[in-house]
Amino acid sequence: MDYAMLPTRTSEPPNAAQPVLRLRGLRTQFQLEDGVVNAVEEVDLEIGRGETLAVVGESGCGKSVMARSVLGLVDRPGKIMAGQVWVPAPPPREPGERRLGFRARREEARRAKVLPDAPPGMIDLATAEPELVRGVRGKRIAMVFQEPMTSLSMMHTIGNQIIEAITLHENLTKDQARQRAIDLLGRVGIPSPEQRIDAYPFQLSGGMRQRAMIAMALSCGPELLIADEPTTALDVTTQAQILELLTSLQDEFEMSIMLITHDLGVAAQLADRVAVMYLGRVVEQGELRRLFAEPRHPYTQALLRSVPKLGRDRNVRLAPVRGIVPHPYHRPSGCPFHDRCDSFIPGRCDTAPPPVITTDDGHQVRCVLYQEDSDDGHR
Ligand SMILES: Nc1ncnc2c1ncn2[C@@H]1O[C@H](COP(=O)(O)OP(=O)(O)OP(=O)(O)O)[C@@H](O)[C@H]1O
Structure with a gap:
């Protein structure tokens, strides 16, 4: 295998302590005919280099x-x-690399100089020119989905799709890109990659398709891989293989991972830190062991009670989280979890959104139960 062919970072990180992603106050809405869905509300998150959240x-x-x-x-x-x-600003372009248009360059320069609240060396993708966002997507941040056919086309061989992803962002010849695609397919555990590169997605099993999608995501050596329920559609054995693959690739490519999952077992296997979301908000986040050992938010506690634990008495019944997630048009006032919460305090939890309480070790919880413990609650 020609290691020189594998994707490498185009630059050293400007600052190793700089996160690869920092979300601040993110709010995303769907304005539909019947009402507004506040799908994401005031989300603050951060992912460090090489970290899995x-x-x-x-x-x-x-x-x-x-x-x-x-x-x-x-x-x-x-x-x-x-x-x-916020993401790290793209490194200076290399000779021969596809150039940004005038408007995107002007925008880049404007942001680099003017935005007073910009963290040093970072740009805001939420307001960046589409061309700049396209330059980051796939190259510096890649995404894999639960269903590989979301990213793979039925009409083209997996090889051609990976080659296209490579040549979109990098100045390689088609032969070089093909060689890299073969290397990547081998890396993600696809047998006989020299032959399989010419297969169409429908000729591969579900697990192999998932591996091919991961190979495509890795084709430009991203700093951050966003994996949205990457193993949910797979059988248990293939699920375990894919999770193991992600861990080994993370070490090899030194990338960060944002793993989206409803499965706390999957989170426990892969994550360094965990963020728990409820009705669009992050209600608790912190280091994995701490969060699993001492969950603070009543929602996190309820989620953890609903999953089997090794060694737990077989006669202990698992308790599903009481009630159901409310309809998105009918969000409860105050804390959105209050109508399902065992610790509900009438007149308090249903009146104002709870503050974020941050402890010394950076653990955060959005719940009034901890308000008295801390003087540094905010928002
Ligand atoms: N295209 C859309 N149009 C309208 N509402 C949407 C759309 N996509 C998502 N939503 C709404 O946004 C909210 C958040 O959905 P989202 O898919 O992010 O949840 P999730 O936690 O990822 O759940 P799942 O694991 O089921 O995908 C939900 O209320 C959902 O109904």
Whole structure:
């Protein structure tokens, strides 16, 4: 295998401590005929270099819309209404690399100089020119989905699709791109990649298609891989293989991962940190072990009670989270979880949104139960 052919970062990170993604106050809405769906509300998140952040929560809590908002891929009529999506500014272009248009360059320069609240060396994708966003999407931040056919076309061989992804962002000849595609397919565990490169997606099993999609996502050596329920559609054995693959590729490519999952077991296997979402908001986030050992938000506690634990007495019944996620048009006032919460305080939890309480170790929880413990609650 020719290692020189594999994707490499185009630049050293300007600052190793700089996150690969920082969301601030992100709000994404769907304005529909019958009402407004606040799919993502005031989300603050950060992913460090090489870190895996799992975003968990029940169906409809806004995980996918949040992830898609990062890359400007929200389905219409969804729209980012507020907030910033900070990513490291692209490195200076290399000779021969596809150039940005005049408007995008002007915009880049304007942002680099003018935005007073911009973290140093970062740009806001939420307001960047579409051309700049396209330059980041696929190359620096890549996304894989639950259903590979979301990204793979039935009409083209997997090889041609990976080659196109490579040549869109990098100045390689078709032969070089093909060689890289073969290397990548081998890396993700596809046997006989020299032959399989010419297969159409429908000629591959579900697990192999998922591997091919991961190969395509890795084709330009992204800094951040967003994986939206990447194993949900797969059988348990293939699921385990894909998770193992993601872990080994993360080490090899030194990339960060945002893993969207409703499966706390999957989060436990892969994540360094976990963010728990409920009705569009992050209600708790912190380091994996801490969050699993000492969940603070009543929603996190309820989620964890609903999953089996190794060694737990077989006679102990698992308790599903009480009630159901409310209809998006009928969001409860105050804390959106109050009508399902065992610790509900009438007159308090149903009046104002709870503040974010941050502890010394950076653990955050949005719940009034912890308000007295801390003087540094905000919002
Ligand atoms: N295209 C759309 N049009 C209207 N509403 C949408 C659209 N896509 C998502 N939503 C709404 O946005 C909210 C968040 O959905 P989202 O798909 O992000 O949830 P999720 O946590 O990822 O759940 P799942 O795992 O089921 O995808 C939901 O209320 C959903 O109905």
